[in-house]
Amino acid sequence: xxxxxxxxxxxxxxxxxxxxxxxxxxxxxxxxxxxxxxxxxxxxxxxxxxxxxxxxxxxxxxxxxxxxxxxxxxxxxxxxxxxxxxxxxxxxxxxxxxxxxxxxxxxxxxxxxxxxxxxxxxxxxxxxxxxxxxxxxxxxxxxxxxxxxxxxxxxxxxxxxxxxxxxxxxxxxxxxxxxxxxxxxxxxxxxxxxxxxxxxxxxxxxxxxxxxxxxxxxxxxxxxxxxxxxxxxxxxxxxxxxxxxxxxxxxxxxxxxxxxxxxxxxxxxxxxxxxxxxxxxxxxxxxxxxxxxxxxxxxxxxxxxxxxxxxxxxxxxxxxxxxxxxxxx
Numbered sequence: 257x258x259x260x261x262x263x264x265x266x267x268x269x270x271x272x273x274x275x276x277x278x279x280x281x282x283x284x285x286x287x288x289x290x291x292x293x294x295x296x297x298x299x300x301x302x303x304x305x306x307x308x309x310x311x312x313x314x315x316x317x318x319x320x321x322x323x324x325x326x327x328x329x330x331x332x333x334x335x336x337x338x339x340x341x342x343x344x345x346x347x348x349x350x351x352x353x354x355x356x357x358x359x360x361x362x363x364x365x366x367x368x369x370x371x372x373x374x375x376x377x378x379x380x381x382x383x384x385x386x387x388x389x390x391x392x393x394x395x396x397x398x399x400x401x402x403x404x405x406x407x408x409x410x411x412x413x414x415x416x417x418x419x420x421x422x423x424x425x426x427x428x429x430x431x432x433x434x435x436x437x438x439x440x441x442x443x444x445x446x447x448x449x450x451x452x453x454x455x456x457x458x459x460x461x462x463x464x465x466x467x468x469x470x471x472x473x474x475x476x477x478x479x480x481x482x483x484x485x486x487x488x489x490x491x492x493x494x495x496x497x498x499x500x501x502x503x504x505x506x507x508x509x510x511x512x513x514x515x516x517x518x519x520x521x522x523x524x525x526x527x528x529x530x531x532x533x534x535x536x537x538x539x540x541x542x543x544x545x546x547x548x549x550x551x552x553x554x555x556x557x558x559x560x561x562x563x564x565x566x567x568x569x570x571x572x573x574x575x576x577x578x579x580x581x582x583x584x585x
Contacts, residue, residue: 305337305398321554342394358426367427369416370429418555472563479560485554486548489585493541517535
């Protein structure tokens with residue numbers, strides 16, 4: 257056998273041996289290059305409550321001695337908190353003895369004239385607001401992920417003192433929601449007090465006694481005209497309104513008998529005789545003024561004096577005359 261043939265045979269033998277070995281030796285396994293582990297994350301969510309109230313609430317226009325029933329709602333809203341909250345309130349404007357008061361320039365309405373209530377009232381009723389934070393015991397339900405906003409109402413009313421000067425009054429009110437933590441909001445209450453004058457007569461019956469035809473009664477029978485609780489100076493107007501048609505304003509007697517309206521005289525001061533200005537059946541100014549009431553002196557008054565002259569031949573009997581008195585401001 258030649259050397260070449262021997263080499264060919266050796267090569268075939270080695271190839272056959274490699275195939276045989278490869279068929280029984282498993283492939284080499286390589287280790288993974290990726291590893292995993294876990295990190296534990298944690299967070300503590302604190303109990304929190306928030307507060308949102310209107311920047312201002314307008315009570316509208318009113319008069320001295322009047323005001324508003326306790327049904328003006330202020331909605332306190334917790335947007336996004338997670339704990340039940342209790343609402344506290346106080347007046348916070350001003351300084352010194354006037355902390356919490358309503359202000360219009362230098363004029364004030366006391367803080368305690370504002371009342372609050374957990375429910376709407378049909379009258380001026382409730383708990384007086386103070387300038388110290390006080391719990392209303394009104395609660396706001398805790399918001400949650402399904403309902404992220406919860407709210408509750410506090411209802412307010414205010415009484416305007418007699419004689420309070422006209423003007424726009426403002427009171428600053430603090431709302432605080434408390435749930436362990438606290439959150440605060442401020443709302444301005446606004447009201448407009450109008451100028452007004454009232455009239456109250458100390459007597460609604462004047463008596464000139466018993467007179468004879470052709471006689472008269474001195475102009476000194478007084479009617480006191482009082483403005484209780486207004487806030488504006490007024491002028492007194494008067495007129496006679498009894499009767500009708502041609503006898504409008506006259507004294508009306510038995511049958512068709514009358515005493516002319518002009519036989520009644522009036523005066524701003526008491527007279528010792530029958531003298532003064534003749535009454536008419538049209539409202540006329542007396543030029544008598546009533547000073548403007550104020551919160552320190554809420555009642556002001558003035559007098560009007562009347563006299564009567566009987567025409568000669570006036571028929572006997574009882575006569576009456578109706579006199580209208582008006583305060584104009």
